[in-house]
Amino acid sequence: MAEHFDARETRDPAAREADLLQRLPDLIAAALTAPGWRQHLGAVDAASITSRAALARLPVLRKGDLIGLQQAAPPFGGFVPGLPSLAAFGRLFTSPGPIFEPEGRHDDPWRSGRALFAAGLRAGDVVLNTFSYHLTPGGFLLDTGARAIGCAVIPAGPGNTEQQLDIIGHLKPSAYVGTPDFLKILCDAADKAGRDISCIRRAAVSGAAFPPSLQAQIRERGIDAYQMYATADLGLIAFETPARQGMVLAEDVLLEIVRPGTGDPVPEGEVGEVVVTSFDHHHPWIRLALGDLTAVMPGASTCGRTNTRIKGWMGRADQTTKVKGMFVRPEQLAEVGRRHPELARLRLVVGRQGETDVMTLHAETASTDDSLAAAVAETLRTVTKLGGRVEFAAPGSLANDGKVIEDRRSYT
Numbered sequence: 001m002a003e004h005f006d007a008r009e010t011r012d013p014a015a016r017e018a019d020l021l022q023r024l025p026d027l028i029a030a031a032l033t034a035p036g037w038r039q040h041l042g043a044v045d046a047a048s049i050t051s052r053a054a055l056a057r058l059p060v061l062r063k064g065d066l067i068g069l070q071q072a073a074p075p076f077g078g079f080v081p082g083l084p085s086l087a088a089f090g091r092l093f094t095s096p097g098p099i100f101e102p103e104g105r106h107d108d109p110w111r112s113g114r115a116l117f118a119a120g121l122r123a124g125d126v127v128l129n130t131f132s133y134h135l136t137p138g139g140f141l142l143d144t145g146a147r148a149i150g151c152a153v154i155p156a157g158p159g160n161t162e163q164q165l166d167i168i169g170h171l172k173p174s175a176y177v178g179t180p181d182f183l184k185i186l187c188d189a190a191d192k193a194g195r196d197i198s199c200i201r202r203a204a205v206s207g208a209a210f211p212p213s214l215q216a217q218i219r220e221r222g223i224d225a226y227q228m229y230a231t232a233d234l235g236l237i238a239f240e241t242p243a244r245q246g247m248v249l250a251e252d253v254l255l256e257i258v259r260p261g262t263g264d265p266v267p268e269g270e271v272g273e274v275v276v277t278s279f280d281h282h283h284p285w286i287r288l289a290l291g292d293l294t295a296v297m298p299g300a301s302t303c304g305r306t307n308t309r310i311k312g313w314m315g316r317a318d319q320t321t322k323v324k325g326m327f328v329r330p331e332q333l334a335e336v337g338r339r340h341p342e343l344a345r346l347r348l349v350v351g352r353q354g355e356t357d358v359m360t361l362h363a364e365t366a367s368t369d370d371s372l373a374a375a376v377a378e379t380l381r382t383v384t385k386l387g388g389r390v391e392f393a394a395p396g397s398l399a400n401d402g403k404v405i406e407d408r409r410s411y412t
Contacts, residue, residue: 013308055256203224238250257275
Protein backbone atom coordinates (compact mmCIF):
# COMPACT_ATOMS: atom_id res chain seq x y z
CA MET A 1 0.00 0.00 0.00
CA ALA A 2 1.37 3.43 -0.94
CA GLU A 3 2.37 5.50 2.07
CA HIS A 4 2.08 8.90 0.42
CA PHE A 5 -0.58 10.64 -1.63
CA ASP A 6 1.94 11.67 -4.32
CA ALA A 7 5.64 12.36 -4.83
CA ARG A 8 5.21 16.04 -3.96
CA GLU A 9 4.84 15.14 -0.28
CA THR A 10 8.42 13.86 -0.08
CA ARG A 11 10.15 16.62 -2.05
CA ASP A 12 13.29 18.29 -0.80
CA PRO A 13 12.02 21.16 1.41
CA ALA A 14 14.22 23.69 -0.38
CA ALA A 15 12.75 22.63 -3.74
CA ARG A 16 9.22 23.03 -2.39
CA GLU A 17 9.99 26.48 -1.00
CA ALA A 18 11.59 27.58 -4.27
CA ASP A 19 8.57 26.31 -6.21
CA LEU A 20 6.11 28.26 -4.04
CA LEU A 21 8.11 31.48 -4.21
CA GLN A 22 8.54 31.14 -7.98
CA ARG A 23 4.76 30.88 -8.33
CA LEU A 24 3.98 33.88 -6.12
CA PRO A 25 4.23 36.62 -8.79
CA ASP A 26 1.78 34.87 -11.12
CA LEU A 27 -0.65 34.25 -8.24
CA ILE A 28 -0.59 37.90 -7.19
CA ALA A 29 -0.90 39.08 -10.79
CA ALA A 30 -3.99 36.89 -11.20
CA ALA A 31 -5.45 38.21 -7.96
CA LEU A 32 -4.91 41.82 -9.03
CA THR A 33 -7.34 41.33 -11.91
CA ALA A 34 -10.09 41.29 -9.24
CA PRO A 35 -11.25 44.69 -7.90
CA GLY A 36 -11.29 43.57 -4.27
CA TRP A 37 -7.68 42.45 -4.38
CA ARG A 38 -6.61 45.63 -6.24
CA GLN A 39 -8.17 47.76 -3.53
CA HIS A 40 -6.77 45.64 -0.70
CA LEU A 41 -3.21 45.21 -2.00
CA GLY A 42 -2.83 48.68 -3.48
CA ALA A 43 -0.09 49.58 -5.93
CA VAL A 44 1.97 46.43 -5.69
CA ASP A 45 4.35 45.15 -8.36
CA ALA A 46 3.47 41.46 -8.59
CA ALA A 47 6.77 40.61 -10.25
CA SER A 48 8.67 41.85 -7.20
CA ILE A 49 7.00 39.47 -4.73
CA THR A 50 9.50 36.63 -4.93
CA SER A 51 10.44 36.08 -1.28
CA ARG A 52 8.80 35.62 2.09
CA ALA A 53 10.14 39.01 3.15
CA ALA A 54 8.45 40.67 0.16
CA LEU A 55 5.23 38.78 0.85
CA ALA A 56 5.30 39.89 4.50
CA ARG A 57 5.20 43.53 3.37
CA LEU A 58 1.74 42.99 1.87
CA PRO A 59 -1.26 43.66 4.11
CA VAL A 60 -3.05 40.73 5.72
CA LEU A 61 -6.71 40.17 4.92
CA ARG A 62 -8.62 39.20 8.06
CA LYS A 63 -11.24 36.53 7.68
CA GLY A 64 -13.59 38.45 9.97
CA ASP A 65 -13.45 41.45 7.57
CA LEU A 66 -14.88 39.36 4.74
CA ILE A 67 -18.38 39.77 6.18
CA GLY A 68 -18.45 43.52 5.60
CA LEU A 69 -16.47 43.36 2.37
CA GLN A 70 -18.89 40.84 0.85
CA GLN A 71 -21.89 42.87 1.97
CA ALA A 72 -20.41 45.96 0.33
CA ALA A 73 -19.50 44.15 -2.93
CA PRO A 74 -21.64 41.01 -3.40
CA PRO A 75 -21.20 38.18 -3.81
CA PHE A 76 -17.54 37.65 -2.81
CA GLY A 77 -16.22 41.12 -2.03
CA GLY A 78 -14.46 41.39 -5.38
CA PHE A 79 -11.86 38.77 -4.40
CA VAL A 80 -12.60 36.26 -7.17
CA PRO A 81 -10.80 37.02 -10.47
CA GLY A 82 -12.70 36.92 -13.77
CA LEU A 83 -16.15 36.23 -12.34
CA PRO A 84 -18.40 36.13 -15.43
CA SER A 85 -21.35 34.62 -13.52
CA LEU A 86 -22.04 32.51 -10.48
CA ALA A 87 -22.69 29.60 -12.83
CA ALA A 88 -18.90 29.41 -13.32
CA PHE A 89 -18.76 27.58 -9.99
CA GLY A 90 -19.99 24.16 -9.01
CA ARG A 91 -21.65 25.02 -5.70
CA LEU A 92 -22.23 28.17 -3.65
CA PHE A 93 -22.15 28.14 0.14
CA THR A 94 -22.65 30.37 3.14
CA SER A 95 -21.02 30.01 6.54
CA PRO A 96 -21.99 31.81 9.77
CA GLY A 97 -21.19 35.49 9.60
CA PRO A 98 -22.42 35.25 6.92
CA ILE A 99 -19.43 34.58 4.68
CA PHE A 100 -20.12 33.28 1.18
CA GLU A 101 -17.84 30.74 -0.51
CA PRO A 102 -17.78 29.35 -4.06
CA GLU A 103 -16.65 25.83 -4.93
CA GLY A 104 -14.62 25.26 -8.09
CA ARG A 105 -15.62 22.71 -10.72
CA HIS A 106 -12.26 20.93 -10.78
CA ASP A 107 -11.65 17.64 -8.95
CA ASP A 108 -11.15 17.86 -5.17
CA PRO A 109 -11.33 21.69 -5.19
CA TRP A 110 -10.71 21.88 -1.42
CA ARG A 111 -7.70 19.49 -1.67
CA SER A 112 -8.97 17.30 1.19
CA GLY A 113 -8.06 14.00 -0.48
CA ARG A 114 -4.49 14.35 0.78
CA ALA A 115 -5.61 14.41 4.43
CA LEU A 116 -8.00 11.49 3.98
CA PHE A 117 -5.24 9.45 2.36
CA ALA A 118 -2.93 10.15 5.31
CA ALA A 119 -5.74 8.96 7.61
CA GLY A 120 -5.67 5.59 5.84
CA LEU A 121 -8.62 5.94 3.48
CA ARG A 122 -8.14 4.21 0.13
CA ALA A 123 -10.05 3.48 -3.07
CA GLY A 124 -12.90 1.11 -2.31
CA ASP A 125 -13.57 2.38 1.21
CA VAL A 126 -17.12 3.39 2.14
CA VAL A 127 -17.12 6.66 4.09
CA LEU A 128 -19.80 7.94 6.46
CA ASN A 129 -19.60 11.73 6.04
CA THR A 130 -21.37 13.46 8.92
CA PHE A 131 -20.37 17.02 8.09
CA SER A 132 -23.31 19.19 7.08
CA TYR A 133 -24.36 19.28 3.43
CA HIS A 134 -26.82 22.11 4.12
CA LEU A 135 -25.63 25.56 2.99
CA THR A 136 -22.19 25.27 4.62
CA PRO A 137 -19.34 23.64 2.64
CA GLY A 138 -18.13 21.15 5.24
CA GLY A 139 -19.91 18.11 3.81
CA PHE A 140 -18.82 18.71 0.23
CA LEU A 141 -15.30 19.73 1.29
CA LEU A 142 -14.67 16.16 2.46
CA ASP A 143 -17.06 14.47 0.02
CA THR A 144 -15.10 15.66 -3.02
CA GLY A 145 -11.79 14.57 -1.49
CA ALA A 146 -13.07 11.10 -0.58
CA ARG A 147 -14.52 10.51 -4.03
CA ALA A 148 -11.32 11.79 -5.67
CA ILE A 149 -9.37 8.94 -4.07
CA GLY A 150 -11.99 6.39 -5.07
CA CYS A 151 -14.20 6.08 -1.98
CA ALA A 152 -17.96 5.72 -1.93
CA VAL A 153 -19.56 8.37 0.29
CA ILE A 154 -22.67 8.19 2.46
CA PRO A 155 -23.83 11.85 2.68
CA ALA A 156 -25.22 11.45 6.19
CA GLY A 157 -24.77 14.93 7.62
CA PRO A 158 -25.00 15.52 11.38
CA GLY A 159 -27.74 14.34 13.75
CA ASN A 160 -30.41 11.67 13.25
CA THR A 161 -28.37 9.27 15.36
CA GLU A 162 -30.78 6.33 15.19
CA GLN A 163 -31.04 6.54 11.42
CA GLN A 164 -27.25 6.75 11.14
CA LEU A 165 -26.93 3.57 13.20
CA ASP A 166 -29.34 1.88 10.78
CA ILE A 167 -27.27 3.06 7.82
CA ILE A 168 -24.04 1.86 9.43
CA GLY A 169 -25.57 -1.54 10.09
CA HIS A 170 -26.74 -1.87 6.50
CA LEU A 171 -23.91 -0.32 4.44
CA LYS A 172 -20.98 -1.13 6.77
CA PRO A 173 -18.84 1.98 6.21
CA SER A 174 -15.17 1.45 6.97
CA ALA A 175 -14.44 5.10 7.73
CA TYR A 176 -16.00 8.07 9.48
CA VAL A 177 -15.61 11.76 8.58
CA GLY A 178 -16.98 14.47 10.84
CA THR A 179 -16.43 16.17 14.18
CA PRO A 180 -14.86 14.12 16.97
CA ASP A 181 -17.80 15.03 19.22
CA PHE A 182 -20.35 13.40 16.94
CA LEU A 183 -18.19 10.30 16.54
CA LYS A 184 -18.32 9.93 20.33
CA ILE A 185 -22.10 10.44 20.26
CA LEU A 186 -22.48 7.70 17.63
CA CYS A 187 -20.29 5.30 19.62
CA ASP A 188 -22.21 5.93 22.85
CA ALA A 189 -25.57 5.59 21.09
CA ALA A 190 -24.46 2.29 19.57
CA ASP A 191 -23.43 0.98 22.99
CA LYS A 192 -26.73 2.03 24.55
CA ALA A 193 -28.78 0.46 21.75
CA GLY A 194 -26.65 -2.69 21.51
CA ARG A 195 -25.72 -1.90 17.91
CA ASP A 196 -22.50 -3.02 16.21
CA ILE A 197 -20.53 -0.26 14.48
CA SER A 198 -17.17 -2.04 14.58
CA CYS A 199 -17.00 -1.82 10.77
CA ILE A 200 -15.71 1.75 11.27
CA ARG A 201 -11.96 1.38 11.69
CA ARG A 202 -10.65 4.76 10.53
CA ALA A 203 -11.74 8.37 10.99
CA ALA A 204 -10.76 11.82 9.80
CA VAL A 205 -12.03 14.47 12.21
CA SER A 206 -12.12 18.24 12.17
CA GLY A 207 -14.25 21.20 13.18
CA ALA A 208 -13.87 20.79 16.95
CA ALA A 209 -11.24 20.09 19.58
CA PHE A 210 -9.94 16.53 19.84
CA PRO A 211 -8.34 16.50 23.31
CA PRO A 212 -6.24 13.56 24.51
CA SER A 213 -9.08 12.27 26.71
CA LEU A 214 -11.41 11.95 23.73
CA GLN A 215 -8.63 10.54 21.53
CA ALA A 216 -8.13 7.77 24.09
CA GLN A 217 -11.83 6.93 24.17
CA ILE A 218 -12.03 6.69 20.38
CA ARG A 219 -8.84 4.63 20.21
CA GLU A 220 -10.22 2.18 22.81
CA ARG A 221 -13.08 1.48 20.42
CA GLY A 222 -10.63 0.33 17.76
CA ILE A 223 -10.98 3.45 15.60
CA ASP A 224 -7.79 5.03 14.23
CA ALA A 225 -8.68 8.75 14.07
CA TYR A 226 -6.65 11.57 12.50
CA GLN A 227 -7.12 15.31 12.71
CA MET A 228 -7.46 17.75 9.80
CA TYR A 229 -7.15 21.54 9.78
CA ALA A 230 -9.23 23.15 7.04
CA THR A 231 -11.41 26.21 6.49
CA ALA A 232 -14.43 26.85 4.33
CA ASP A 233 -12.55 29.63 2.53
CA LEU A 234 -9.48 27.84 1.21
CA GLY A 235 -9.85 24.15 2.05
CA LEU A 236 -7.18 21.92 3.58
CA ILE A 237 -4.31 23.62 5.43
CA ALA A 238 -2.67 20.82 7.44
CA PHE A 239 -3.31 17.25 8.50
CA GLU A 240 -2.18 14.60 10.95
CA THR A 241 -0.19 11.62 9.67
CA PRO A 242 0.59 8.16 11.09
CA ALA A 243 3.69 9.64 12.74
CA ARG A 244 1.41 11.54 15.19
CA GLN A 245 3.96 14.35 15.30
CA GLY A 246 1.95 17.53 14.87
CA MET A 247 0.23 18.34 11.58
CA VAL A 248 1.91 18.47 8.17
CA LEU A 249 1.10 21.37 5.85
CA ALA A 250 -0.81 20.62 2.68
CA GLU A 251 0.88 21.19 -0.65
CA ASP A 252 0.07 24.47 -2.47
CA VAL A 253 -0.15 26.32 0.83
CA LEU A 254 2.33 28.97 1.99
CA LEU A 255 2.04 29.40 5.74
CA GLU A 256 3.16 32.33 7.88
CA ILE A 257 2.87 32.57 11.65
CA VAL A 258 2.51 36.24 12.62
CA ARG A 259 2.20 38.19 15.82
CA PRO A 260 -1.55 38.45 16.61
CA GLY A 261 -3.07 41.69 15.41
CA THR A 262 -0.16 42.36 13.02
CA GLY A 263 1.24 40.95 9.81
CA ASP A 264 4.73 40.51 11.23
CA PRO A 265 6.13 36.95 11.12
CA VAL A 266 7.32 35.56 14.46
CA PRO A 267 10.50 33.50 15.00
CA GLU A 268 10.12 29.79 14.28
CA GLY A 269 8.62 27.98 17.25
CA GLU A 270 6.85 31.02 18.68
CA VAL A 271 3.06 30.84 18.94
CA GLY A 272 1.28 33.26 16.63
CA GLU A 273 -1.62 33.71 14.26
CA VAL A 274 -2.03 31.55 11.16
CA VAL A 275 -1.77 33.47 7.87
CA VAL A 276 -2.19 31.50 4.65
CA THR A 277 -1.49 32.14 0.99
CA SER A 278 -3.06 29.47 -1.21
CA PHE A 279 -2.23 28.80 -4.84
CA ASP A 280 -5.64 28.49 -6.45
CA HIS A 281 -5.98 30.94 -9.35
CA HIS A 282 -9.75 30.34 -9.43
CA HIS A 283 -10.06 31.76 -5.91
CA PRO A 284 -6.68 32.99 -4.65
CA TRP A 285 -6.01 33.94 -1.06
CA ILE A 286 -3.04 36.14 -0.26
CA ARG A 287 -2.10 36.47 3.41
CA LEU A 288 -5.51 35.48 4.74
CA ALA A 289 -5.38 35.77 8.53
CA LEU A 290 -7.53 33.04 10.03
CA GLY A 291 -7.49 34.08 13.68
CA ASP A 292 -6.15 30.68 14.80
CA LEU A 293 -3.04 30.28 16.93
CA THR A 294 -0.32 27.70 16.30
CA ALA A 295 3.45 27.32 16.11
CA VAL A 296 5.87 25.74 13.63
CA MET A 297 7.63 22.59 14.84
CA PRO A 298 11.31 21.98 14.07
CA GLY A 299 12.44 19.24 11.73
CA ALA A 300 10.48 16.90 9.46
CA SER A 301 7.97 14.19 10.26
CA THR A 302 9.19 10.61 10.53
CA CYS A 303 6.36 9.58 8.18
CA GLY A 304 8.52 10.74 5.25
CA ARG A 305 6.49 13.84 4.41
CA THR A 306 8.88 16.77 4.25
CA ASN A 307 6.58 19.76 4.46
CA THR A 308 6.51 22.08 7.46
CA ARG A 309 4.83 20.80 10.62
CA ILE A 310 2.65 22.82 12.97
CA LYS A 311 1.44 22.00 16.45
CA GLY A 312 -2.21 22.15 15.47
CA TRP A 313 -4.90 24.46 16.81
CA MET A 314 -3.78 26.28 19.98
CA GLY A 315 -6.62 28.76 20.45
CA ARG A 316 -7.89 31.94 18.85
CA ALA A 317 -6.02 35.17 18.23
CA ASP A 318 -9.30 37.07 18.43
CA GLN A 319 -12.60 36.48 20.20
CA THR A 320 -14.09 34.50 17.36
CA THR A 321 -14.25 30.89 18.43
CA LYS A 322 -15.40 27.55 17.06
CA VAL A 323 -18.22 25.64 18.76
CA LYS A 324 -19.22 22.19 17.49
CA GLY A 325 -17.45 22.94 14.23
CA MET A 326 -19.18 26.32 13.66
CA PHE A 327 -17.55 29.72 14.07
CA VAL A 328 -19.19 32.08 16.55
CA ARG A 329 -18.28 35.73 16.14
CA PRO A 330 -18.68 38.90 18.23
CA GLU A 331 -20.73 40.37 15.38
CA GLN A 332 -23.31 37.64 15.93
CA LEU A 333 -23.62 38.48 19.62
CA ALA A 334 -24.15 42.12 18.65
CA GLU A 335 -27.00 41.01 16.39
CA VAL A 336 -28.64 39.18 19.32
CA GLY A 337 -28.44 42.42 21.30
CA ARG A 338 -29.93 44.45 18.45
CA ARG A 339 -32.89 42.11 18.26
CA HIS A 340 -33.50 42.36 22.02
CA PRO A 341 -33.05 45.98 23.17
CA GLU A 342 -34.03 44.93 26.71
CA LEU A 343 -30.55 43.44 27.03
CA ALA A 344 -27.45 45.43 27.95
CA ARG A 345 -23.99 43.87 28.14
CA LEU A 346 -23.65 40.34 26.69
CA ARG A 347 -21.01 37.69 27.36
CA LEU A 348 -21.02 34.27 25.70
CA VAL A 349 -19.16 31.65 27.74
CA VAL A 350 -18.06 28.51 25.88
CA GLY A 351 -17.18 25.41 27.86
CA ARG A 352 -17.19 21.62 27.73
CA GLN A 353 -19.73 19.25 29.24
CA GLY A 354 -18.12 15.84 29.08
CA GLU A 355 -16.76 15.71 25.55
CA THR A 356 -19.25 18.18 24.04
CA ASP A 357 -19.03 21.95 23.52
CA VAL A 358 -21.67 23.99 25.37
CA MET A 359 -22.58 27.70 25.26
CA THR A 360 -24.13 29.96 27.89
CA LEU A 361 -25.15 33.53 27.03
CA HIS A 362 -24.97 35.82 30.06
CA ALA A 363 -27.07 38.93 29.49
CA GLU A 364 -27.55 41.98 31.67
CA THR A 365 -31.19 42.99 31.98
CA ALA A 366 -33.65 44.29 34.55
CA SER A 367 -36.20 41.79 33.28
CA THR A 368 -36.87 38.43 34.91
CA ASP A 369 -39.39 37.34 32.28
CA ASP A 370 -38.99 33.63 31.39
CA SER A 371 -40.52 34.29 27.98
CA LEU A 372 -37.72 36.77 27.21
CA ALA A 373 -35.12 34.14 28.10
CA ALA A 374 -36.78 31.69 25.73
CA ALA A 375 -36.93 34.32 22.97
CA VAL A 376 -33.27 35.23 23.42
CA ALA A 377 -32.29 31.53 23.30
CA GLU A 378 -34.22 31.14 20.04
CA THR A 379 -32.50 34.23 18.58
CA LEU A 380 -29.12 32.84 19.64
CA ARG A 381 -29.89 29.63 17.78
CA THR A 382 -31.13 31.51 14.70
CA VAL A 383 -28.08 33.77 14.50
CA THR A 384 -25.34 31.26 15.37
CA LYS A 385 -27.03 28.02 14.18
CA LEU A 386 -26.18 26.62 17.63
CA GLY A 387 -28.17 26.07 20.78
CA GLY A 388 -27.19 27.51 24.15
CA ARG A 389 -28.48 28.40 27.60
CA VAL A 390 -29.42 31.99 28.50
CA GLU A 391 -28.78 33.33 31.98
CA PHE A 392 -29.79 36.83 33.03
CA ALA A 393 -27.57 39.02 35.20
CA ALA A 394 -28.26 42.27 37.01
CA PRO A 395 -27.36 45.46 35.12
CA GLY A 396 -23.70 46.34 35.62
CA SER A 397 -22.75 42.95 37.06
CA LEU A 398 -20.84 41.48 34.12
CA ALA A 399 -17.13 42.22 33.78
CA ASN A 400 -16.44 45.47 31.96
CA ASP A 401 -13.39 44.16 30.09
CA GLY A 402 -14.58 44.36 26.50
CA LYS A 403 -14.79 40.58 26.20
CA VAL A 404 -17.87 39.36 24.33
CA ILE A 405 -16.88 35.69 23.94
CA GLU A 406 -15.05 33.86 26.72
CA ASP A 407 -13.67 30.42 25.90
CA ARG A 408 -13.21 28.39 29.09
CA ARG A 409 -12.47 25.09 27.39
CA SER A 410 -9.38 23.16 28.41
CA TYR A 411 -7.81 20.56 26.11
CA THR A 412 -5.23 19.08 28.46
